[in-house]
Amino acid sequence: MTNKNLSLENLDEEFYQVTPEILESFPRFRLPLNLYIFKENVAQLEPYYRAEQRLTKEKREELFELSEEGLIFVARADHHIYAKHISKQLDLVLVDKNLKPSEIIEIFQIALTRRIHEFYEQPVRPTFEKLVSDISVLIEYLWEDQYRLKGLIKNLLTTYSLPNMAYNAGIIGIALFYDVQGKNLTKKHLTQIALGLFTYDLGLARLPKILLEKKQNLTPEEQNKINNHPLNGAKILRKLDITEAVTLQCHLEHHEYMDGSGYPRKLSGADISLSGAITALAHTFSEILTQNDPTPPTREILNKLSGMKNKYNPNLISSLSKIFIHDLMK
Numbered sequence: 001m002t003n004k005n006l007s008l009e010n011l012d013e014e015f016y017q018v019t020p021e022i023l024e025s026f027p028r029f030r031l032p033l034n035l036y037i038f039k040e041n042v043a044q045l046e047p048y049y050r051a052e053q054r055l056t057k058e059k060r061e062e063l064f065e066l067s068e069e070g071l072i073f074v075a076r077a078d079h080h081i082y083a084k085h086i087s088k089q090l091d092l093v094l095v096d097k098n099l100k101p102s103e104i105i106e107i108f109q110i111a112l113t114r115r116i117h118e119f120y121e122q123p124v125r126p127t128f129e130k131l132v133s134d135i136s137v138l139i140e141y142l143w144e145d146q147y148r149l150k151g152l153i154k155n156l157l158t159t160y161s162l163p164n165m166a167y168n169a170g171i172i173g174i175a176l177f178y179d180v181q182g183k184n185l186t187k188k189h190l191t192q193i194a195l196g197l198f199t200y201d202l203g204l205a206r207l208p209k210i211l212l213e214k215k216q217n218l219t220p221e222e223q224n225k226i227n228n229h230p231l232n233g234a235k236i237l238r239k240l241d242i243t244e245a246v247t248l249q250c251h252l253e254h255h256e257y258m259d260g261s262g263y264p265r266k267l268s269g270a271d272i273s274l275s276g277a278i279t280a281l282a283h284t285f286s287e288i289l290t291q292n293d294p295t296p297p298t299r300e301i302l303n304k305l306s307g308m309k310n311k312y313n314p315n316l317i318s319s320l321s322k323i324f325i326h327d328l329m330k
């Protein structure tokens with residue numbers, strides 16, 4: 001730990017205050033990061049606790065009293081440790097007023113992709129409930145201030161993996177849903193579609209890796225498995241007692257196209273639901289974003305999608321352009 005003393009002006013830039021609620025969420029007697037104390041007599045921060053050292057009961061009590069008084073800080077340089085910790089108890093994001101928006105975005109990315117990964121690996125009730133709980137925290141965060149979506153939209157993930165794809169589709173899809181539904185949106189409805197968006201390729205994730213990596217010469221049986229993945233994902237959700245159409249359609253219709261050339265049901269035009277159409281567009285946007293090296297600029301992806309009005313709902317394409325171009329330019 002460096003013996004670094006700082007003036008008040010740059011304190012906020014380099015450190016943030018830790019509340020007793022956050023401290024409570026750390027392991028009881030061994031905290032994962034260094035802590036600093038604000039010395040009022042000299043108006044400076046000084047080292048107080050070294051990461052992973054054993055705290056005595058007395059020292060722990062003193063620490064909580066000091067943090068109650070607002071005197072305990074952590075370094076922003078340790079944000080990665082803090083982010084990893086808080087991402088496992090995501091609701092803390094809603095109470096921690098010292099985090100910057102960019103830090104909160106990183107925490108959501110870590111938390112949601114990990115939860116999606118765990119659910120894709122083992123789609124059972126415990127992993128599902130943890131994912132649902134984290135999605136609810138995100139919706140709560142956005143419900144407090146819709147403009148927070150912009151930060152999330154600006155920082156989509158650019159490396160390919162099924163959980164990253166689902167994360168991107170979740171954020172893009174929520175933004176589209178906000179734009180299309182406007183004031184008619186309810187929190188419950190938004191949470192239901194978010195649940196479908198953040199899990200839409202579950203059926204694909206359940207297929208053997210060897211099949212997913214095989215690009216050509218699929219046997220009819222293998223092709224059939226691929227074609228049925230939207231149905232299989234929805235089937236697993238139904239087993240977990242998800243019955244809302246708006247959630248299930250994200251799975252069932254994310255490969256359906258406006259011109260009827262998609263699968264598995266070859267739906268076309270107005271037969272494709274709003275949540276299905278949103279997921280299809282969000283999926284393709286995310287696919288172009290994550291599967292190209294170098295990552296194409298947003299404008300290039302939007303241009304590409306604008307040329308695919310036979311496949312994707314033209315109103316949603318316009319909406320997507322509005323979200324990325326106009327809103328972000330403000």
Ligand SMILES: [Fe+2]
Pocket residue numbers: 200201204229230254255
């Ligand atoms: Fe898929």
